[in-house]
Amino acid sequence: MSQSLEKIAKESISGELTTLNLGPTHPATHGIFQNILKMDGEKIHSAEQTIGYIHRAFEKLAERRPFNQITPITDRLNYCSSPINNMGWHMTMEKLLRIELPKRVEYMRVIIMELARIADHLVCNAVIGVDTGALTGFTYMFQEREHIYDMFEEVCGARLTTNIGRIGGFERDFNPIFHQKLKKFLKEFPARFQEFADLLERNRIFMDRTNKCGPISAQRALDYGFTGPNLRAAGVDYDVRVMNPYSSYQDFDFTIPVGTNGDTYDRFMVRQQEILESLKIIEQACNNLPEGDYKADVPEFYLPPKDKVYHNMEALIYHFKIVMGETKVPVGEVYHCVEGGNGELGYYLISDGGRTPYRLHFRRPCFIYYQAYPEMIKGSLLSDAILTMSSMNVIAGELDA
Amino acid sequence: MQSLTNRSRVVSKKTMNFWERIYLPAIFGGMWITIKHFFKKKATLRYPEETREFSKVYRGLHVLKRDENGAERCTACGLCAVACPAEAITMVAAERKKDEKGLYREEKYAAIYEINMLRCIFCGLCEEACPKEAIFLTDRITPSNFERENFIYGKDKLVEKIDQRIDVSGRQKHITEKK
Ligand code: SF4
Ligand code: SF4
Numbered sequence: 119m120s121q122s123l124e125k126i127a128k129e130s131i132s133g134e135l136t137t138l139n140l141g142p143t144h145p146a147t148h149g150i151f152q153n154i155l156k157m158d159g160e161k162i163h164s165a166e167q168t169i170g171y172i173h174r175a176f177e178k179l180a181e182r183r184p185f186n187q188i189t190p191i192t193d194r195l196n197y198c199s200s201p202i203n204n205m206g207w208h209m210t211m212e213k214l215l216r217i218e219l220p221k222r223v224e225y226m227r228v229i230i231m232e233l234a235r236i237a238d239h240l241v242c243n244a245v246i247g248v249d250t251g252a253l254t255g256f257t258y259m260f261q262e263r264e265h266i267y268d269m270f271e272e273v274c275g276a277r278l279t280t281n282i283g284r285i286g287g288f289e290r291d292f293n294p295i296f297h298q299k300l301k302k303f304l305k306e307f308p309a310r311f312q313e314f315a316d317l318l319e320r321n322r323i324f325m326d327r328t329n330k331c332g333p334i335s336a337q338r339a340l341d342y343g344f345t346g347p348n349l350r351a352a353g354v355d356y357d358v359r360v361m362n363p364y365s366s367y368q369d370f371d372f373t374i375p376v377g378t379n380g381d382t383y384d385r386f387m388v389r390q391q392e393i394l395e396s397l398k399i400i401e402q403a404c405n406n407l408p409e410g411d412y413k414a415d416v417p418e419f420y421l422p423p424k425d426k427v428y429h430n431m432e433a434l435i436y437h438f439k440i441v442m443g444e445t446k447v448p449v450g451e452v453y454h455c456v457e458g459g460n461g462e463l464g465y466y467l468i469s470d471g472g473r474t475p476y477r478l479h480f481r482r483p484c485f486i487y488y489q490a491y492p493e494m495i496k497g498s499l500l501s502d503a504i505l506t507m508s509s510m511n512v513i514a515g516e517l518d519a
Numbered sequence: 520m521q522s523l524t525n526r527s528r529v530v531s532k533k534t535m536n537f538w539e540r541i542y543l544p545a546i547f548g549g550m551w552i553t554i555k556h557f558f559k560k561k562a563t564l565r566y567p568e569e570t571r572e573f574s575k576v577y578r579g580l581h582v583l584k585r586d587e588n589g590a591e592r593c594t595a596c597g598l599c600a601v602a603c604p605a606e607a608i609t610m611v612a613a614e615r616k617k618d619e620k621g622l623y624r625e626e627k628y629a630a631i632y633e634i635n636m637l638r639c640i641f642c643g644l645c646e647e648a649c650p651k652e653a654i655f656l657t658d659r660i661t662p663s664n665f666e667r668e669n670f671i672y673g674k675d676k677l678v679e680k681i682d683q684r685i686d687v688s689g690r691q692k693h694i695t696e697k698k
Contacts, residue, residue, distance in 0.1 A: 187644065190604050258556070276643075320535070321542070322539055355522055355523050355527030361524075374527045375527075376529055377530065388530060424691075428651075442601055
């Protein structure tokens with residue numbers, strides 16, 4: 119034990135530091151994380167984080183799966199916003215295959231991705247409320263999240279693990295029910311969300327609780343490689359949608375909310391405002407949704423229409439080839455990143471021309487945030503550590519992949 | 520920190536004004552919001568007595584379809600098993616006998632067809648892969664069970680009953696025959 123440790127130990131009531139296992143299945147941490155804390159009473163002296171409790175070897179799995187079968191794997195990274203993961207993967211493949219998408223597909227993707235972002239931020243901010251003791255807002259916001267899931271269900275048939283879209287477009291066009299639900303959502307959501315904002319944003323109890331809780335400076339955040347809302351909360355206006363526009367994000371007018379010193383309140387506020395920005399984007403995309411097809415014209419990768427498969431020999435052969443992953447893909451290396459629910463989600467793909475990736479690496483933002491966690495909670499109280507964790511939106515599925 | 524774009528705006532204001540500092544307005548405002556919610560429509564359902572409406576394309580429990588004459592459509596081509604990312608499908612193919620024409624549509628059929636519902640992730644790729652419009656996901660939910668073995672669904676559970684056809688027209692991308 120070092121000198122200072124001994125000193126603290128002497129000063130503390132019991133005469134020693136307590137070791138506390140926060141996790142892996144602690145009711146206060148959302149997900150399976152373990153943190154071994156050295157506690158001086160209620161104060162955290164040092165922390166050591168462990169990972170891997172729900173590691174499912176996605177990168178290895180992906181090496182043995184044809185490209186279209188990797189989409190369901192990406193569902194399970196950040197499961198609060200699966201559509202963003204799905205589409206990030208489709209775009210990576212499209213980049214490798216050099217597929218040009220119709221404008222309509224890109225706009226449709228933007229709508230779905232922004233809905234997913236809203237759902238993601240709603241969960242995170244509602245949970246920050248829960249961890250500060252405000253459960254009510256959480257129950258209100260989860261009702262709204264269900265409406266978003268209803269819309270996903272109309273497009274792809276599932277709510278959480280969506281497997282939405284295909285390489286080259288969508289599996290089906292948006293149906294009238296979807297449009298109707300989206301209209302209803304755009305009309306009703308802002309008022310409900312305002313209620314939630316009124317409950318927390320300027321509430322003194324909440325502000326006192328979250329201000330200066332788990333801060334990180336812009337410099338340290340950049341050093342670690344933070345992205346997304348957590349970096350923006352520290353005051354750096356880095357957003358992949360603006361810096362490296364994909365899927366026609368350059369067509370939309372929106373601002374980047376930033377915080378000042380990267381504490382929990384900043385992270386909360388940045389997400390709150392991003393939800394409103396996402397709504398703006400969705401409205402723009404809806405109003406300007408171009409006419410056209412819901413898929414690109416890529417017969418080698420997009421399954422032929424079913425009537426052709428049933429009756430036409432050539433289509434049937436294509437169908438078999440695509441399902442079995444027998445189409446030629448170029449040899450090459452691509453990196454594509456999207457602004458995920460909680461940061462820059464990147465796919466680094468090396469293809470050797472085979473039917474599966476030679477190597478696929480997921481750049482998972484949570485993995486990076488989690489490394490900074492001990493530094494951010496050092497010296498704070500245990501309850502602040504819980505709050506810091508939930509406000510960073512670390513999701514175990516994505517952390518461990 | 521210099522700005523990377525000219526589109527950023529600072530959104531968090533940490534100083535409180537007088538009304539915020541005395542914190543009572545926020546408390547009463549919050550209570551007012553919660554009280555209003557007492558009189559709202561309930562957001563929950565009393566499952567299983569009540570069920571919610573599923574979308575037409577919901578991805579639930581599979582069905583193996585029969586054609587209009589009641590013959591099984593599946594030809595045991597195995598494409599669904601290849602397409603399955605969870606490796607949940609297994610099958611054994613057999614050849615149709617002369618007197619079995621009414622039972623199976625094609626000359627080859629699946630003698631055994633099993634889906635392990637514990638492995639299945641309901642991704643819907645099997646449905647998309649099937650060239651014979653034989654397998655579809657439906658808006659039914661796989662019931663829970665106490666035994667693992669009971670989650671391996673054989674043809675007895677998957678093939679639709681002749682007198683209880685399951686309508687999948689809402690999710691079919693192309694319908695070749697009349698019901
Ligand atoms: S269900 Fe369809 S894909 Fe699967 S074996 Fe039968 S015919 Fe082939
Ligand atoms: S739904 Fe997906 S996981 Fe389930 S059997 Fe079909 S292909 Fe396999």
